[in-house]
Amino acid sequence: MGESTLRPDGTLKVTGEFAYSSDMWHEDMLWGQILRSPVAHARILSIDTGEALATPGVYAVLTYDDLPTAVKNYGLEIQDTPVLAHGRVRHHGEPVAIVAADHPETARRAAAKIKVEYRELPVVTDEASATAPGAPLLHEDRDDHHIGHVSHPNIVHRQPIVRGDVEAARRRADHIVEGEYTFGMQDQAFLGPESGLAVPAEDGGVDLYVATQWLHSDLRQIAPVLGLPEDKVRMTLSGVGGAFGGREDLSMQIHACLLALRTGKPVKIVYNRFESFFGHVHRHPAKLHYEHGATKDGKLTHMKCRIVLDGGAYASASPAVVGNAASLAVGPYVLEDVDIEAIALYSNNPPCGAMRGFGAVQACFAYEAQMDKLADAVGMDRVEFRQLNAMSQGTLMPTGQRVDSPAPVAELLRRVKAMPMPPEQQWLAAGEQADVRQLPGGLSNTTHGEGVVRGVGYAVGIKNVGFSEGFDDYSTARVRMEVVGGEPVATVHTAMAEVGQGGVTVHAQIARTELGVAQVTIQPADTQVGSAGSTSASRQTYVTGGAVKNACELVREQVLEIGRRRFGTYHPAWATAELLLEGGKVVTDGGEVLADLVDVLEDEAVEVEEEWRHRPTEAFDLRTGQGNGHVQYSFAAHRAVVEVDTELGLVKVVELACAQDVGKALNPLSVIGQIQGGTTQGLGIAVMEEIIVDPKTAKVRNPSFTDYLIPTILDTPTIPVDVLELADDHAPYGLRGIGEAPTLSSTPAVLAAIRNATGLDLNRTPVRPEHLTNQS
Structure with a gap:
């Protein structure tokens, strides 16, 4: 542990040789195609x-009426999503029919021949239209467990958090600031689009090879729709080209199995x-209203906020996102008097669910803008104001949970502020010729430095780790130790989805550390081993790593016990082997020791399957929001340096420095990669990324990378990272989840820097040129 082990799939990925799920092939394979709704809300008349069935090469065309069982809906928490639309479509791009043909172009042409008659209905696109008298109900027959505590059927979930006496605290405030903030809908924009291969089996079941984040959750939703027991739906993880939450929900899994x-x-x-933009959930767009107060000395007095998240047509992970947004709405600050409300809406906009940061991103954008406003009102340095009010170990969260x-x-x-600043552009002061490649606008030659100003901004955020609110969050690992070719080998088998986060290296590192062997094999993830949960919530190294560690410890003890029985307690070489194994040293270092270990294992292998759970959590009270809802918190701080062409509204982010506490850096190289990757996604939502939905029709207007822009290497700044390691005694190796926290604070840091450069009161993401040049 602690070494920068290289990824085994790294070279294959950068050379283009890695096999993604879209590269799979099978003899006599058919191709599936989905027909999607061209409108956002309509009755299906016929x-x-x-004509599609009559197309040569077509083997099957299925609609809702062809589904084999009475279970026709699925969903992560609320089963409100139809496998194929029935009677009504609720969002642009909803699946209506599926086709199987002997060639992908044949399948596409056949799908286009399906004739669907729609009668369009009024669309619900925001809170006003969702809750107005007579508003169309997206789900008339709701019977989920959230319906009893929401004020309208078009509200998916509501979570208040109330603590202290806000009105009394408000009277103590010398300064009060308010803000209305808008957060745009972000796409996960992963590298590999949704794909998979379903193979019918002789036993009447099906084998599904798919890119996903959560094999066992997929299985739980797929099997009932197919009418099969779970043991006849065998799932194996294929090569995944990124996820970021977008693969936590089902996409093509059921459709491929039905056709097979x-x-x-x-x-x-x-x-x-194009299909991928419609085929997975996105980050919830949000409207946020915040009020903060502070004394003249800079101490926070109170906070009130209301967060409205647009969940789109189906629930997906919206209830959990609401819980996160509400419970983390204060940020990493000490506040005893709060009044928080977070809700998620049903609408005819695209479904939204999990994305890196999971509700905490939207809140962080708003509360960090508020911190800058308050610091300015009090007359304090913005970083010092944050430090004065910063939480620490022992702080009581607004939910009543103590940070332990x-x-x-x-x-x-302090660390991020102390990092060296990038050098100033000398030509600004000296009148020298500018290198246009270093200016806002890049190589477009739109400026030689005229009207370009620099700004610096800071932000810090708090993110929970792991599943919360009483969810039974556990993982399973099977570890086997045996002799292969005269050498002890450990095999690790989990259902963890490797989506780029680095579990393929960390699990091997854990096995080498705990078992002392040099050779470790990581088996492909599948449903033939117990659940590992989702690769999300920064939880996999914590939870599945914990399961691997526990299983390795049990394997090690069994191997030592076999050795004691065979050699006796005082056998010199075996005593050395015991010391090496218990100390996590590689046992192949010594010839005698290796020989004894081989003797122990050559007649029998040792195998253990072990579950591991983190500390229990509990649901937040639905009236007060009190409860020990989270198991661990992670923290990151950013400093952004930007240059802005104030005449054209173009922005260049020069640097995004980050300081983050990771508990224990199990693989330092992967840690840096996660922090830089999360930082870059935060940069994207700050200045370029947004799915544009027409407010009148609820149609997506930019479902392509031509019109939905993501940062390229030319947009990505220098990202220096300062890693702090303060162990969490409750976690394996003291580690702390890493991947999400930097996505929170990078976005508000960039906005703060742009505000610093321009003097403008920017309150939405992403910032576009017109926001910087036309404030009318």
Whole structure:
């Protein structure tokens, strides 16, 4: 542990040789295609599949009426999403029919021949239209467990958090600031579009090879729709080209299985990029209203806020996102008097669910803008104001939960502020010729420095780690130790989805550390081993790593016990082996020791399957929001340096420095990569990324990378990282989840820097040129 082990798939990925799920092939394979709704809200009056079925090369066309069981809906928490639309479509791009054909172009042409008659209905696109008298109900027959505590059926979930006496605290405030903030809808924009291969089996079941984040959750939703027991739906993880939350929900899984079982042939489905924008959930857009107060000395007095998240047509992970947004709405600050409300809406906009940061990102954007406003009102340095109010270990959260592990918020701010600043552009002062490649606008030659100003901004955020609110969050690992070719080898088998986060290196590192062997094999993830939960919430190294560690410890003890029985307690070489194993040293260092270990294992292998759970959590009270809802918190701070062409509204982010507490850096190289990756995604939502939905029709206007922009290497600044390691005593190796926290604070840091450069009161993401040049 602690070494920068290289990824085993790294070279294959950068050379283009890695096999993603879209690269899979099977003899006699058919291709699947989905027909999607061209409108956001409509009654389906009729569907005519005759012409599609008559197309040469077509093997099957299925609609809702062809589904094999009474279970026709699925969903992560609320089963409100139809496998295929029935009677009504609720969002642009909703699946209506599926086709299997012997060639992908044939499948696409056949899908286009399906005739669907729609009668369009009024659309719900925001809170006003969702809750107005007579508003169309997106789900008339709701019976989920959230319906009893919401004021309108078009509200998915509501979570208040009330603590202290806000009105009394308000009267003590010398300064009060308010803000209305808008957060745009972000796409996960992962590298590999949705894809998978379903193969019918001789036992009547199906084998599904798919890119996903959560094999066992997929299985739980797929099997009932197919009418099969779970042991007849065998799932294996294929190569995943990124996820970031977008693969936590189902996409093509059920459709491929249905077509494979109907035709008796393997069926492959691969979305193109246009389809991918409709085929997965996005980050919730949000409207946030905040009020903060502070004394003249700079101490926070109170906070009131209301967060409205647009969940789109189906629930997905919206209830959990609401819980996160509400419970982390204060940020990493000490506040005893708060009044928080967070809700998620049903609307005809695209479904939204999990994305890196999971509700905490939207809140961080707003509360960090508020911190700058308050610091200015009090007349304090913005970093010092944050440090004065920063939480620490022992702080009581607004939910009443005490933070019982390090919370070095003030120290992270100190560290990021102390990092060397990028050099000033000397030509600004000296009148020298500018290098246009270093200016806002890049190589477009739009300026030689005229009107370009520099700004600096800071932000810090708090993110929970792991699943919360009483969810039974656990993982499973199977570890085997045996002799292969005269050498002890450990095999690790979990259902963890490797989506780029680095579990393939960390699990091997854990096994080498705990078992002392040099050779470790990581088996492909599948459902033939117990659940590992989702690769999300920065939880996999914590939870599945914990399961691997526990299983290795049990394997090690069994190996030592076998050795004691065979050699006796005082056998010199075996005593040395015991010391090496217990100390996590590689046992192949010594010839005698290796020989004895081989003797122990050559006649029998040792295998253990072990579950591991983190400390229990509890649901937040639905009236007060009180409860020990989270198991661990992570923290990151950013300093952004930007240059802005104030005449054209162009922004260049020069640097995004980060300081983050990681508890224990198990693989320092991967840690840096996660922090830089999360930082870059935060940069994207700050200045370029937004799915544009027409407010009148609820249609997506930019479902392509031509019109939905993501940062390229030319947009990505220098990202120096200062890693702090303060162990969490409750976590394996003291580690702390890493991947999400930097996505929180990078966005408000960039906005703060742009405000610093321009003097403008910017209150939305992303910032566009017109926001910087036309404030009318």
